[in-house]
Amino acid sequence: MRLGDNALILSQRLGEWCGHGPVLEEDIALTNVALDLLGQARLWLGYAGELTGRDEDQIAFLRDAGEFRNVLLVEQPNGDFAHTMARQFFFDLWHRLLLEKLSASKDERIGGIAAKALKEVAYHRRRSTDWILRLGDGTEESHARMQQAADDLWMYTGELFEMDALDKEMQQAGIGCDLAALREPWLNEVSRVFREGTLEVPKQSWMQRGGKRGIHSENLGHILAEMQFLQRAYPGAKW
Amino acid sequence: MTPDEIFQDRIDRGIKIEPKDYMPEGYRKTLIRQISQHAHSEIVGQLPEGNWITRAPSLRRKAILLAKVQDEAGHGLYLYSAAETLGVSRDQMIADLHSGKAKYSSIFNYPTLTWADIGAIGWLVDGAAIINQIALCRCSYGPYARAMVRICKEESFHQRQGYEILLTLCRGTKEQKAMAQDALNRWWWPSLMMFGPHDSESPHAEQSTKWKIKIVSNDGLRQKFVDQTVPQGEYLGLTFPDPKLKWNAVRGHYDFGEIDWQEFKNVIQGNGPCNRDRLRARIEAHEQGAWVREAAMAYAKKHENKAAA
Numbered sequence: 255m256r257l258g259d260n261a262l263i264l265s266q267r268l269g270e271w272c273g274h275g276p277v278l279e280e281d282i283a284l285t286n287v288a289l290d291l292l293g294q295a296r297l298w299l300g301y302a303g304e305l306t307g308r309d310e311d312q313i314a315f316l317r318d319a320g321e322f323r324n325v326l327l328v329e330q331p332n333g334d335f336a337h338t339m340a341r342q343f344f345f346d347l348w349h350r351l352l353l354e355k356l357s358a359s360k361d362e363r364i365g366g367i368a369a370k371a372l373k374e375v376a377y378h379r380r381r382s383t384d385w386i387l388r389l390g391d392g393t394e395e396s397h398a399r400m401q402q403a404a405d406d407l408w409m410y411t412g413e414l415f416e417m418d419a420l421d422k423e424m425q426q427a428g429i430g431c432d433l434a435a436l437r438e439p440w441l442n443e444v445s446r447v448f449r450e451g452t453l454e455v456p457k458q459s460w461m462q463r464g465g466k467r468g469i470h471s472e473n474l475g476h477i478l479a480e481m482q483f484l485q486r487a488y489p490g491a492k493w
Numbered sequence: 494m495t496p497d498e499i500f501q502d503r504i505d506r507g508i509k510i511e512p513k514d515y516m517p518e519g520y521r522k523t524l525i526r527q528i529s530q531h532a533h534s535e536i537v538g539q540l541p542e543g544n545w546i547t548r549a550p551s552l553r554r555k556a557i558l559l560a561k562v563q564d565e566a567g568h569g570l571y572l573y574s575a576a577e578t579l580g581v582s583r584d585q586m587i588a589d590l591h592s593g594k595a596k597y598s599s600i601f602n603y604p605t606l607t608w609a610d611i612g613a614i615g616w617l618v619d620g621a622a623i624i625n626q627i628a629l630c631r632c633s634y635g636p637y638a639r640a641m642v643r644i645c646k647e648e649s650f651h652q653r654q655g656y657e658i659l660l661t662l663c664r665g666t667k668e669q670k671a672m673a674q675d676a677l678n679r680w681w682w683p684s685l686m687m688f689g690p691h692d693s694e695s696p697h698a699e700q701s702t703k704w705k706i707k708i709v710s711n712d713g714l715r716q717k718f719v720d721q722t723v724p725q726g727e728y729l730g731l732t733f734p735d736p737k738l739k740w741n742a743v744r745g746h747y748d749f750g751e752i753d754w755q756e757f758k759n760v761i762q763g764n765g766p767c768n769r770d771r772l773r774a775r776i777e778a779h780e781q782g783a784w785v786r787e788a789a790m791a792y793a794k795k796h797e798n799k800a801a802a
Contacts, residue, residue: 262552266547269543269546269547269555269559270546270547272539272543272546272559272562273536273539273540273543273562273774273778274543274774274777274778275778275782276778276781276782276783276785276786277782277785277786278536278566278569278570278573279570280782280785281539281566282563282566282567282570285559285562285563285566286563288559289556289559289560289563292552292555292556292559293556295552296552296553296556299552310552311551311552314552315550315551334781335781335782335785387792388788388789388792389785389788389792391792391795392787392788392789392791392792393784393787393788393791395784395787395788396784396785396787396788396791399784480547480548481547481548483548484548484549484550484608485550485551488666488668488669490666491550491665491666491668491669492661492665493550493551493554493608493658493661493662493665
């Protein structure tokens with residue numbers, strides 16, 4: 255459910271770019287990533303639905319914000335292209351590390367979905383890494399915007415590595431993995447890419463948290479108001 | 494024979510014209526105008542559909558719509574490439590769009606007010622576009638004809654998904670069916686306008702036909718569209734907003750009422766409900782993306798220098 259919500263909400267955000275990208279090729283690429291993530295969300299939520307007796311649409315469209323389990327990072331606004339890419343970069347690096355571990359999950363379904371998603375996410379990561387380098391080491395303006403975006407979003411990265419009771423239980427059962435252990439390789443890679451892109455890794459250490467428990471930012475309510483509009487306005491209708 | 498006569502002879506014999514071949518300046522200009530207008534239509538066309546991506550009513554519908562809009566951006570990309578083979582840059586074409594010199598299909602100046610409009614765009618707008626484009630697969634300019642073949646394949650999928658949206662709505666609740674009827678009421682006439690003015694009023698028709706840039710007349714294509722679409726609408730159980738629409742057994746075609754040419758002219762001249770919004774959205778995206786494009790160029794240049802050093 256957490257994996258599905260992360261993919262769903264980030265996909266929703268990327269879908270907002272449609273027709274408004276900085277160059278046609280990027281319009282296509284942003285839509286492509288949105289589509290991959292939406293596909294992954296459907297697999298995760300479909301599986302969660304089988305376990306809880308609901309279908310993917312009931313899960314996506316009929317829960318309120320407090321029941322969503324995505325991390326705060328993915329619900330942050332698109333901002334400028336630098337913010338969108340910084341958000342994507344932080345997420346993609348983590349997502350890849352996580353899916354690598356989950357593809358060895360004892361739960362075959364989880365392992366299968368993770369292995370499939372991993373191929374797509376490897377491409378997402380290459381693409382967002384390229385943009386960090388281009389914008390970081392591009393012009394003075396792009397450098398300043400990229401640094402600002404990284405600074406603004408840094409406080410939402412801590413939650414990615416947080417282990418709560420459910421995570422620990424899943425890890426012990428061999429289904430999930432140790433998220434805290436992903437922090438070091440993640441930070442190493444962020445540092446390497448930032449160094450190459452002449453950017454500074456933000457120093458601030460206080461981290462926002464709560465998404466995984468259903469305590470979200472104000473953003474999520476607006477995302478859902480838009481996303482769920484038709485299902486809420488016409489209860490029970492088939493589309 | 495003069496070069497122009499040789500050129501016309503090749504066209505008459507059905508030989509495709511390729512980028513490096515001789516072509517009269519008028520042929521080149523007409524093609525640039527037509528292909529770039531088509532490319533711009535694909536790009537601007539993302540906006541009315543993009544308007545519903547974040548509000549699509551199910552995850553499946555959202556995925557289909559995302560894929561469709563992505564296809565359209567891809568069509569724009571290879572149409573710009575086809576136009577570039579005629580010696581005009583994409584930057585120049587985009588500048589002409591933004592200045593208002595180049596046009597795009599007027600249909601996208603109408604708003605998408607409900608989810609049913611996404612169905613209507615697929616069924617009617619893409620349906621009309623396919624009829625136009627199938628004819629263009631046989632046009633005389635090689636790169637354009639080949640682009641059309643590729644585009645037609647994807648467009649037929651777009652049309653089917655649009656029809657399926659409406660079919661689902663028509664079999665749904667009373668409110669859903671009313672939504673579908675309302676969409677047909679608003680999109681029917683603008684779809685008929687997509688084929689352009691009557692042939693007698695069409696300024697470039699004769700020359701374009703001679704050059705095989707235009708294969709079938711505007712009125713011929715429009716009739717084909719009506720004949721194909723009306724039975725599909727009847728199957729949905731919807732009513733077309735044209736009291737004069739009637740099967741004519743003698744002609745073997747549907748008769749239909751006169752288009753409101755006043756509205757047609759006004760929308761082309763910039764007075765449609767969304768002309769200003771659509772163009773402004775494109776200009777803003779371009780302007781707000783300027784620093785990104787500059788950064789990418791600066792980065793590429795730096796690394797080219799490094800590689801050379």
